[in-house]
Every structure is written in structure tokens, then in C-alpha cells.
Amino acid sequence: MSLCTREDIAKLDADDPLKGFRNQFELPPGLVYLDGNSLGCLPKSTPDRLATVIREEWGRDLIRSWNTADWINAPRRVGAKIARLIGAAADEVVTVDSTSINVFKALNACLQLSGDRKVLLSERGNFPTDVYMMQGLSMLSGGRIETRLVDGEDVVAALDEDTAALLLTHVHYKTGRMRDMAAITKHAHDKGVPVIWDLSHSAGAVPVNLNGANADFAVGCGYKYLNGGPGAPAFLFAATRHQEKVFPILSGWLGHAAPFEFDDAYRPAAGIDRFQCGTPGILGTAALEAGLDVMLQAEMPALRRKSSALGDLFLRLMDERCGEFGFTPACPEDAEERGSQVSFSHEHGYAIMQAIIARGVIGDFRAPDILRFGFAPLYNSYDDVWQAVETIRAVMVERAWDDPAFARRAAVT
Amino acid sequence: MSLCTREDIAKLDADDPLKGFRNQFELPPGLVYLDGNSLGCLPKSTPDRLATVIREEWGRDLIRSWNTADWINAPRRVGAKIARLIGAAADEVVTVDSTSINVFKALNACLQLSGDRKVLLSERGNFPTDVYMMQGLSMLSGGRIETRLVDGEDVVAALDEDTAALLLTHVHYKTGRMRDMAAITKHAHDKGVPVIWDLSHSAGAVPVNLNGANADFAVGCGYKYLNGGPGAPAFLFAATRHQEKVFPILSGWLGHAAPFEFDDAYRPAAGIDRFQCGTPGILGTAALEAGLDVMLQAEMPALRRKSSALGDLFLRLMDERCGEFGFTPACPEDAEERGSQVSFSHEHGYAIMQAIIARGVIGDFRAPDILRFGFAPLYNSYDDVWQAVETIRAVMVERAWDDPAFARRAAVT
Numbered sequence: 001m002s003l004c005t006r007e008d009i010a011k012l013d014a015d016d017p018l019k020g021f022r023n024q025f026e027l028p029p030g031l032v033y034l035d036g037n038s039l040g041c042l043p044k045s046t047p048d049r050l051a052t053v054i055r056e057e058w059g060r061d062l063i064r065s066w067n068t069a070d071w072i073n074a075p076r077r078v079g080a081k082i083a084r085l086i087g088a089a090a091d092e093v094v095t096v097d098s099t100s101i102n103v104f105k106a107l108n109a110c111l112q113l114s115g116d117r118k119v120l121l122s123e124r125g126n127f128p129t130d131v132y133m134m135q136g137l138s139m140l141s142g143g144r145i146e147t148r149l150v151d152g153e154d155v156v157a158a159l160d161e162d163t164a165a166l167l168l169t170h171v172h173y174k175t176g177r178m179r180d181m182a183a184i185t186k187h188a189h190d191k192g193v194p195v196i197w198d199l200s201h202s203a204g205a206v207p208v209n210l211n212g213a214n215a216d217f218a219v220g221c222g223y224k225y226l227n228g229g230p231g232a233p234a235f236l237f238a239a240t241r242h243q244e245k246v247f248p249i250l251s252g253w254l255g256h257a258a259p260f261e262f263d264d265a266y267r268p269a270a271g272i273d274r275f276q277c278g279t280p281g282i283l284g285t286a287a288l289e290a291g292l293d294v295m296l297q298a299e300m301p302a303l304r305r306k307s308s309a310l311g312d313l314f315l316r317l318m319d320e321r322c323g324e325f326g327f328t329p330a331c332p333e334d335a336e337e338r339g340s341q342v343s344f345s346h347e348h349g350y351a352i353m354q355a356i357i358a359r360g361v362i363g364d365f366r367a368p369d370i371l372r373f374g375f376a377p378l379y380n381s382y383d384d385v386w387q388a389v390e391t392i393r394a395v396m397v398e399r400a401w402d403d404p405a406f407a408r409r410a411a412v413t
Numbered sequence: 414m415s416l417c418t419r420e421d422i423a424k425l426d427a428d429d430p431l432k433g434f435r436n437q438f439e440l441p442p443g444l445v446y447l448d449g450n451s452l453g454c455l456p457k458s459t460p461d462r463l464a465t466v467i468r469e470e471w472g473r474d475l476i477r478s479w480n481t482a483d484w485i486n487a488p489r490r491v492g493a494k495i496a497r498l499i500g501a502a503a504d505e506v507v508t509v510d511s512t513s514i515n516v517f518k519a520l521n522a523c524l525q526l527s528g529d530r531k532v533l534l535s536e537r538g539n540f541p542t543d544v545y546m547m548q549g550l551s552m553l554s555g556g557r558i559e560t561r562l563v564d565g566e567d568v569v570a571a572l573d574e575d576t577a578a579l580l581l582t583h584v585h586y587k588t589g590r591m592r593d594m595a596a597i598t599k600h601a602h603d604k605g606v607p608v609i610w611d612l613s614h615s616a617g618a619v620p621v622n623l624n625g626a627n628a629d630f631a632v633g634c635g636y637k638y639l640n641g642g643p644g645a646p647a648f649l650f651a652a653t654r655h656q657e658k659v660f661p662i663l664s665g666w667l668g669h670a671a672p673f674e675f676d677d678a679y680r681p682a683a684g685i686d687r688f689q690c691g692t693p694g695i696l697g698t699a700a701l702e703a704g705l706d707v708m709l710q711a712e713m714p715a716l717r718r719k720s721s722a723l724g725d726l727f728l729r730l731m732d733e734r735c736g737e738f739g740f741t742p743a744c745p746e747d748a749e750e751r752g753s754q755v756s757f758s759h760e761h762g763y764a765i766m767q768a769i770i771a772r773g774v775i776g777d778f779r780a781p782d783i784l785r786f787g788f789a790p791l792y793n794s795y796d797d798v799w800q801a802v803e804t805i806r807a808v809m810v811e812r813a814w815d816d817p818a819f820a821r822r823a824a825v826t
Contacts, residue, residue, distance in 0.1 A: 026472040035476050042472035050467060050696070051460065058642055059439040059455035063448050063775060071643060098691025100665030101514060108553060124677055129666035129691065132679040136664035140521065140553070149677060223692065229471055230484060230695035251549035252513030253542035262780050264537055264562060266545040278511025278542065279636065282643035283463070283696040362476060367675050 003320050004313070012313075012382040018306055021378040024294050025227075032361040032387045037173075037201055037341055037374030040227030046290040053286045074285045075233075075276055081292040082226070082235050085300065086199060086218065087209030092237050094272050095285055099200055099221050099234040101250065103133040103167065105275055106196040106217040106236065108249040110165030111145065113194050113216075113242060117164035118145055121193075123152040127173045130198055134167065152177075156184060159191040166193050170208065171201035171339030174366050176311075176331040178206060178339050182213035189214065194242075200224060203235070205307065205340035205376075207300050210237055217242070225340065225376060226295065228288030236275050243271050252277030298378060306377035308335035310385055314342045314373060317389040325396040330370055341374040352395060354406035361391040416733050417726070425726075425795040431719055434791040437707050438640075445774040445800045450586075450614055450754055450787030453640030459703040466699045487698045488646075488689055494705040495639070495648050498713065499612060499631065500622030505650050507685050508698055512613055512634050512647040514663065516546040516580065518688055519609040519630040519649065521662040523578030524558065526607050526629075526655060530577035531558055534606075536565040540586045543611055547580065565590075569597060572604040579606050583621065584614035584752030587779050589724075589744040591619060591752050595626035602627065607655075613637060616648075618720065618753035618789075620713050623650055630655070638753065638789060639708065641701030649688050656684050665690030711791060719790035721748035723798055727755045727786060730802040738809040743783055756785040765808060767819035774804040 013019060026042040027033065033041060057065040066072045080090035096102065107120060120134045126149075134147040150158045152172075159166065166188050171178045181197060188195045194216035202208050204225035210218055216239050222232030238246070248268055253259045254276040257267040268274035312335055318327060327344040346352055346369060353365040363373040373388060395401055426432060439455040440446065446454060470478040479485045493503035509515065520533060533547045539562075547560040563571045565585075572579065579601050584591045594610060601608045607629035615621050617638035623631055629652050635645030651659070661681055666672045667689040670680040681687035725748055731740060740757040759765060759782060766778040777785040786801060808814055 039476045063452045100691035132664045135679045266548045278513035281697045284694045
């Protein structure tokens with residue numbers, strides 16, 4: 001295979017069936033943004049949508065908008081749009097709270113389904129909030145409920161008759177490794193264990209078929225690939241077969257069967273609605289809906305093909321053009337096993353990331369030594385990948401990372 | 414006392430020291446809005462503030478805004494502004510999650526402070542979500558933790574050595590009755606019971622002095638008197654003396670001591686930060702901050718004087734002009750005992766409220782028979798009160814409420 005050239009790249013972009021979507025996003029000039037898996041870009045349609053919500057629905061129609069603008073059904077309406085991306089039925093998904101809070105709900109749901117089982121199982125190095133919510137629940141139980149973490153490859157073997165829930169991230173936030181949802185779910189069910197899938201790095205990024213995998217519960221994030229804006233509401237999936245069996249521990253008024261009766265006694269709403277809790281954030285939900293409305297114009301197989309190709313290209317170019325600089329791929333090289341990102345470990349990873357950010361290429365650093373680059377096939381181009389690798393090359397050739405300005409401090413993403 | 418005339422009203426408005434604030438809000442022409450205690454009006458400054466957050470901070474600066482726009486500190490920065498309204502220190506308040514979720518956090522905090530005590534105490538007819546969250550926690554404990562509801566006047570007598578927490582709303586959502594925070598807190602402390610005050614109908618509406626009352630925990634709502642927009646983030650207060658003693662059960666990553674170290678083990682952040690959980694909704698938090706920035710230009714004593722006067726006027730006019738129509742005040746007649754609202758019971762309450770809403774006067778119906786009118790002294794005028802009562806009078810004189818269009822269906826607020 002001959003070395004890839006920028007002319008090859010230009011042809012890839014020219015032939016990209018999704019290239020028209022790039023113009024639906026605000027992309028700051030001069031920036032190569034490979035961090036849509038931390039915060040997705042702003043769709044061009046979002047500001048006007050939000051202006052309508054703010055000026056007309058809130059400002060003009062005020063409280064009446066709970067009915068006239070259907071705010072009250074926004075969590076279900078937007079949840080149903082997410083359902084189309086993750087292989088769920090419309091009445092199995094609701095946008096609500098944060099991913100963390102929804103993990104807590106799903107863990108409690110599994111405990112109720114699991115009888116006397118006491119162990120919450122996950123993998124070491126899972127996204128921290130998932131593991132932290134398990135630890136909080138263990139603390140709340142006074143130690144009766146146990147949090148157990150094992151190495152990723154040992155998760156299936158660790159399933160046993162004490163396991164009340166298995167909580168796994170579908171696409172790992174650092175390595176991008178994608179789990180086989182159907183196979184693991186089946187292994188867990190064989191042991192009587194319900195599974196919670198964290199789809200934060202999957203929804204809108206890779207094909208997900210929750211019902212095809214016979215999944216139990218899932219949670220996910222609205223502000224990454226779904227382009228819902230900073231701190232967008234999260235979502236919760238509960239399989240239809242489980243919904244009525246679970247008492248929602250976070251039993252807020254909007255999960256009540258008749259919230260406006262103002263009864264003293266909590267009665268869970270039918271179905272997925274019982275997992276609602278407090279009053280939904282309407283501005284955040286509206287922005288998330290605008291992001292989804294762009295994404296739902298595309299077909300997931302096309303998104304996946306492009307995202308895999310972007311990742312393959314990044315890996316190839318890093319090998320061809322940065323091979324001598326000590327980067328080690330930290331993601332699967334096979335696109336089939338990889339989410340919509342690539343990552344590399346490097347001993348100077350933090351400083352290198354700061355140096356390329358200073359040159360307008362934005363990825364993420366993840367402790368201790370990971371450089372992470374996410375691909376949003378709606379707005380990232382093959383040329384973005386080319387520019388990113390060329391910038392890394394320049395930073396390494398010039399040793400630009402070796403500058404006190406880029407020394408490690410608290411990172412924020 | 415001679416009957417009140419519209420000329421008297423005009424003089425009250427002309428002499429109102431807060432009248433200049435009305436122009437800082439978008440008030441739909443022709444509407445008399447007495448429902449700021451369900452959803453506060455849109456400050457004129459909010460749309461531009463949000464446009465900056467959306468177009469510049471999100472759209473242009475993207476992930477960097479967590480640092481450059483200080484998104485990461487927004488919950489603390491906005492919490493500190495709320496602290497000024499409720500007699501708290503800046504580092505005792507954080508905006509986070511919903512009121513419901515924060516009730517759950519505060520209940521768990523009290524349980525940790527209360528040793529082996531098992532009873533969560535509140536009053537019958539408290540705002541439902543408070544009571545529902547107690548019930549969820551009882552369910553989670555498998556019945557070990559007990560929810561106990563007594564009549565409002567019996568709450569103090571019900572405090573005993575089994576009581577782990579007392580959860581009360583400071584200003585009752587239906588009756589507007591305001592509790593004596595300092596006296597009740599002292600009674601509870603005498604029995605070793607920490608108190609959680611729900612300030613949803615207090616913050617920004619009446620003077621609150623949490624530290625003056627030696628309060629333990631408080632929660633409250635951003636979308637009512639604080640004018641933070643539909644579903645705005647809620648807030649949580651934890652007294653400094655308790656913060657380090659409590660393990661936050663909803664232990665999300667942003668409550669971790671070092672969230673960006675991505676450790677597997679949860680370590681609570683110092684102080685109030687440990688009550689943060691997931692990623693904060695930045696759009697909602699920004700709107701809440703814009704609302705607070707208007708309110709903080711006013712002095713609470715002036716707000717309170719006007720709000721009391723608006724309520725007194727409403728009660729007087731209802732007596733003078735609607736005395737024959739069967740309305741019974743459901744709020745304290747003494748302004749000292751009343752929050753920033755009045756309410757009346759009437760057997761046709763639902764239909765009457767629908768009929769006056771159809772004529773452009775917006776209040777709330779609250780089951781089973783309560784008409785509720787809230788006063789936001791920043792934007793409500795004495796003439797609003799005059800128009801509201803005249804509209805009620807007209808609806809009663811004409812029996813306009815007796816129309817199938819106004820028959821009861823599910824209400825939404």
C-alpha cells in the first residue's frame with residue numbers, strides 16, 4: 001500500500017455521502033474538532049429553536065406552555081427519538097436527570113429484580129461515575145450491597161449467583177473498545193443477572209440494538225454524539241418487560257401516576273414514565289431535541305461506515321507519519337471492535353495534547369497518558385484527520401510539547 | 414375604611430419603589446400573570462445571555478468553555494448568588510439536579526447524622542415530591558427507614574428519639590402559610606433531629622435566614638420566584654458544620670475530590686462540592702443566573718413589603734368586591750404568617766380558574782378546590798391585583814365558569 005497523500009484525502013471527502021451534513025453545524029474557522037465525544041458541536045438549527053422556546057414558549061406563553069408547547073411530554077418525545085438510535089421502542093426511553101442519577105435508578109431496578117443477590121459488578125477503569133454510583137449505593141445499604149470491580153476481560157467469568165447487576169460501558173471512554181452487547185447480555189442472563197449498558201459513547205456513534213440484545217437497562221449522555229449542548233439531559237432505557245416490576249426509588253412527583261392530584265401516597269406511573277423524577281429542564285431538553293433532529297436525517301449504517309473509515313485513516317496516518325515518535329495505539333485496530341474514536345498512549349500525552357490544542361486541533365487527554373480523538377461523522381471530514389495528524393507530527397518534530405506552558409495541571413472536560 | 418378604588422390602586426403603583434423592575438421583564442400585553450410561583454417570567458436580559466452561551470461559549474469555544482467560560486464553577490457561582498437570598502454562606506449552596514433529587518440527598522445526609530434513628534417525618538399535604546422521595550427511600554431500605562406523616566400542627570409534638578429527619582416546606586404551596594423556621598428548627602434540635610427546609614416557595618419571595626435559624630439542610634427550586642426558566646436547576650444548602658460529616662449517597666463524578674483523575678474509588682470533594690453529581694446543565698444554569706442577577710438588584714425588605722401589600726390588597730378586594738360568591742380564604746390573613754401568595758377555596762375552583770385564565774388572568778388551581786395567586790413583586794403591580802379581582806367578579810356575576818369548556822381535566826403546572 002502506497003503512502004496516503006492529501007490528494008487521496010480530498011477524494012475521500014469529495015466522495016463522502018454524508019458531506020452535506022457538515023454545513024448543518026457551526027464549525028469555528030481554523031479549528032479541527034475531534035472532541036465531539038466530550039461535547040458535540042452546535043447544530044445551526046439549535047439557536048433559533050432555543051430562541052423560540054425562550055421568547056415565545058417561556059416569555060410569551062409562560063406556564064401555559066406545559067400544555068400548549070407540550071413541555072410536559074418533552075422527556076417522552078425526545079426519548080422516543082433517542083430510541084430510534086439505540087434499537088429500543090418509543091416507550092422504553094425517557095430523557096431525564098443525569099447519566100449518574102440514571103445509573104442509580106437502574107442499579108436499584110436490578111436489585112429489585114434480583115431478589116437477595118447483593119453484588120454490583122463492573123470493570124476496573126469503567127467511566128468513574130458509573131462505579132461511584134455503585135459505591136454510593138453500597139454505602140447507603142450499610143455494606144449489605146457490595147460493589148465488585150474486576151479486570152475487563154474477567155467480567156463474564158465473575159458473574160455468579162450473588163451478582164445482582166452487571167454495569168458495563170458499551171464503548172469504553174478511554175480505549176474506545178466496543179463490547180459485544182448481545183453476547184455479554186446472554187452470558188449474564190444465563191447466570192440470572194440483568195445488565196445495565198452505559199451508552200454514553202455509543203448513542204449516535206455506533207449501531208446499538210438494545211432489544212436485539214435482549215437488554216435490560218441502559219443509560220446515556222445527551223451532550224456527546226447527540227449534540228445536545230453542555231450538560232444536556234441524559235436518558236434512561238428500561239425494557240418493557242421490566243418496567244412494571246420496578247418501584248422507582250427516586251420517586252419524584254413527575255413519576256407519579258397522577259402528579260397533579262397531589263396525593264400524599266406515591267403510586268408509580270405506568271411504564272417508562274415512572275423513571276421521571278423532578279421537573280424536566282426544558283431548555284436543555286429542547287437543545288437535545290434539535291441535535292437529534294439533525295442526526296435522525298442520517299442513516300446509522302452510513303454514519304458507522306464513515307466513523308470507522310475516519311478511525312482507520314487516523315491509525316494509518318499515525319503509523320505512516322508519526323511512527324517514530326513513540327505513540328502506542330490504545331484502541332482496537334480492528335474497526336469492528338472500536339467505537340467512534342481512537343486513542344494513543346504516550347508518556348508526554350498531556351503536554352502533547354496541550355500543544356496540539358494550542359495549534360487548533362482539539363482532542364482529549366485522559367489520565368494517566370491517553371490522547372483521545374473522537375469522530376462525529378456528521379461534521380468531521382477526512383481532512384480533519386489529516387490536519388490532526390500533521391499537527392501532531394509538527395508538534396513532535398519541533399518538540400513543541402516540551403514547553404512549561406503545557407505542563408500538567410487539572411484538566412477539565 | 415372606605416372601599417378601595419382604582420384611583421387608590423394607581424397611587425399605590427405610582428409610589429411603588431420597585432416599579433422600575435417591571436420593565437426588566439417580558440410581560441405579555443393584556444396578561445395579568447399571578448403565577449410566578451409556578452413559572453417566573455422571562456427577564457429581558459435572559460435571551461441575550463443565553464444567546465452568548467449558545468453561540469459563543471458552546472458554538473465557538475466548545476469544550477474549552479468548561480475553563481474559559483468557567484462552566485465548571487457555574488453551580489458554585491450561581492449557588493453563591495442564591496445564598497445571598499437565603500441567609501447562607503457562599504460555600505453552603507450549590508445549584509444541582511432537581512428539588513426532588515436534592516431532597517433525597519438531604520434525607521440521606523440526615524440519616525447519617527442521626528445514628529440509628531429510623532423515622533423520616535413530614536406533614537400530610539406537604540408538596541408531594543418531598544413526601545414521595547421519603548417513600549422511595551423507605552422502600553429502598555426494605556422498610557427499615559419509616560416515613561411518617563402527621564397533620565401540620567402536630568409536627569413538633571411528633572418529634573421524638575426515633576426521628577432521623579424533619580422535612581418541611583417553609584411556605585406551603587397551597588395555603589401560603591409560612592413556618593417559623595427558627596422556632597421549629599430549635600424544637601427539632603432539642604430532640605436531636607436535623608431539619609430539611611424546602612424553600613421552593615420562599616427563595617426570592619420572603620426573607621429567609623438559614624444560618625440565623627441554625628438550619629441543617631435546605632432545598633429549593635430555580636424556576637419559580639428566581640425566574641430561572643422552565644425546569645431550571647434546583648439548589649441544595651448544607652450547613653458548613655455538617656458538610657464533611659456526610660458521605661454523598663448520590664456520589665457522581667463531579668462530587669469527587671479529583672474528578673479528572675478518573676480514579677476507581679470515590680472520594681468526596683471537600684465541602685458543598687460533594688453534593689454535586691453529574692455534569693451540570695449549562696443552559697439552565699445560565700438562565701437561572703440571569704434571573705438571579707435581576708433579583709439581586711433589589712433589597713429583600715422592599716420585596717417583602719410589596720409582596721405583603723399585594724396579598725393584603727387581594728384579600729381586601731376579594732372581600733369588598735367578591736364577598737357574595739362563596740370564596741373562603743385558604744391562606745393566613747396576617748401577612749406575617751403568609752408567603753408571597755394568597756389562596757381561596759371554592760367548590761367550583763377548577764372551572765373558575767379556567768374561566769379567568771380564558772380572560773387573561775393567570776393563577777393556579779391546586780386540587781381539590783384551591784385557587785392560588787402568587788405575587789412576584791419585581792414585576793407584579795397593584796393594578797394586576799385589581800384586574801384579577803375584577804375578572805373573578807365578572808366571571809362570577811356572569812356565571813362564565815359554568816361552561817363545559819371549563820370542566821375539570823388533568824391540570825398541568
